[in-house]
Amino acid sequence: MGVTQWAVFVAALSLASGQRNPSISFISKETVTDIGATALLKCSVQFASESPVMWFKQASGHNVNDVPISTNNILIAQEPRFSIDREGDTVTLKISDIQESDQGTYECRVQISVRESISGTVLLAVRLKPVISDNSTRSVIVSEGETAEIACYATGFPTPEITWRRDNNFLLPTGKAIHRGNVLRMENIQKIARGTYYCVADNGVGRGSKRNVAVEVEFAPVITVPRPKVYQAMQYNMDLECLVEAYPPPSITWLKDGIVLNNNQHQMMSMFPITDQTTDSNLRTLTIEKKQYGNYTCRAANRLGTTESVVELVEAFIPVCPPACDVPGYSTNSRAPPLVLASAVLVAVLVGAVTAAGLRHH
Numbered sequence: 001m002g003v004t005q006w007a008v009f010v011a012a013l014s015l016a017s018g019q020r021n022p023s024i025s026f027i028s029k030e031t032v033t034d035i036g037a038t039a040l041l042k043c044s045v046q047f048a049s050e051s052p053v054m055w056f057k058q059a060s061g062h063n064v065n066d067v068p069i070s071t072n073n074i075l076i077a078q079e080p081r082f083s084i085d086r087e088g089d090t091v092t093l094k095i096s097d098i099q100e101s102d103q104g105t106y107e108c109r110v111q112i113s114v115r116e117s118i119s120g121t122v123l124l125a126v127r128l129k130p131v132i133s134d135n136s137t138r139s140v141i142v143s144e145g146e147t148a149e150i151a152c153y154a155t156g157f158p159t160p161e162i163t164w165r166r167d168n169n170f171l172l173p174t175g176k177a178i179h180r181g182n183v184l185r186m187e188n189i190q191k192i193a194r195g196t197y198y199c200v201a202d203n204g205v206g207r208g209s210k211r212n213v214a215v216e217v218e219f220a221p222v223i224t225v226p227r228p229k230v231y232q233a234m235q236y237n238m239d240l241e242c243l244v245e246a247y248p249p250p251s252i253t254w255l256k257d258g259i260v261l262n263n264n265q266h267q268m269m270s271m272f273p274i275t276d277q278t279t280d281s282n283l284r285t286l287t288i289e290k291k292q293y294g295n296y297t298c299r300a301a302n303r304l305g306t307t308e309s310v311v312e313l314v315e316a317f318i319p320v321c322p323p324a325c326d327v328p329g330y331s332t333n334s335r336a337p338p339l340v341l342a343s344a345v346l347v348a349v350l351v352g353a354v355t356a357a358g359l360r361h362h
């Protein structure tokens with residue numbers, strides 16, 4: 001039989017049985033469900049009592065072909081969570097304990113003849129809690145004045161909304177508390193903008209997903225001198241101090257008359273951290289001799305630059321306490337112990353302390 005003849009035959013058949021063209025009179029609307037829930041997909045047909053009504057899952061993901069699920073009230077798919085029910089003109093596909101893999105487009109197909117079918121589709125969407133994608137930023141290092149961009153992407157359904165915040169409710173460099181969008185761009189970033197940022201992905205399913213992003217801002221050293229001029233009498237000790245803020249951590253040196261100083265009988269240098277980016281650099285001049293008066297330079301350098309500041313040690317005629325106290329050469333130290341301490345000097349200080357203690361007892 002040729003095509004034309006076949007068509008005539010089908011038409012004749014339809015006429016003979018007094019039927020009108022089969023049609024799908026109803027199919028479920030797009031269905032959104034939660035994991036573990038049950039979905040009912042209904043398909044109602046008209047004038048199709050002779051025709052098989054089938055459910056397919058349309059090709060998607062690793063299924064390159066449509067997957068047949070059922071025909072009339074017979075389940076084909078080997079899936080215990082699926083069941084099928086045909087009641088009159090309505091065929092209902094019931095999917096229980098919904099899994100993520102169940103999402104997709106389901107097709108109700110009425111096979112009118114070998115050649116002819118009609119079909120309708122319904123989308124089954126599964127609500128999925130947000131999961132932040134691996135291509136999101138974990139940390140970023142930029143130099144001050146540059147532009148930093150941190151990005152956050154998340155999967156989930158419905159599409160999660162991404163918001164950015166800072167730790168401790170600090171304001172974002174934009175001046176606001178919250179930024180919405182995948183990318184947070186910070187132009188001309190300042191060192192104050194360093195810290196922890198949070199990306200939060202939320203779509204109303206579950207509790208949302210959060211990732212913290214470390215933003216590190218590199219900057220050249222900034223030196224603060226608490227006392228630019230210090231006074232001390234000869235034969236006493238004095239502390240010269242520079243507060244250095246820098247990232248990455250700087251190397252700090254002290255110079256006098258253009259010469260880099262080392263720890264020796266005239267001076268001892270120590271450093272201790274104040275915050276994670278601020279270091280207190282201390283130069284103790286010991287049993288000061290005439291030639292030790294003058295200008296001292298503290299110099300801090302990292303790969304973003306070098307900064308210098310001057311502290312002047314001026315001769316005084318009465319000892320200044322602290323650090324100088326009753327005993328020449330011995331000084332009380334009211335600070336936290338320095339991290340870097342020349343052991344020889346430590347011994348000297350200890351000997352001094354013991355001597356002082358001994359003196360007090362007698």
Ligand SMILES: *[C@@H]1O[C@H](CO)[C@@H](O)[C@H](O)[C@H]1NC(C)=O
Nearest residue numbers: 133134135136151153154155
């Ligand atoms: C990041 O990954 C998600 C999928 O996990 C993808 O949808 C998104 O387009 C990716 N973004 C970029 C910028 O690569």
Ligand SMILES: *[C@@H]1O[C@H](CO)[C@@H](O)[C@H](O)[C@H]1NC(C)=O
Nearest residue numbers: 293294295296310311312313
């Ligand atoms: C130290 O530097 C200051 C300012 O640069 C200057 O006025 C002063 O004379 C210097 N002191 C000595 C002892 O060179």
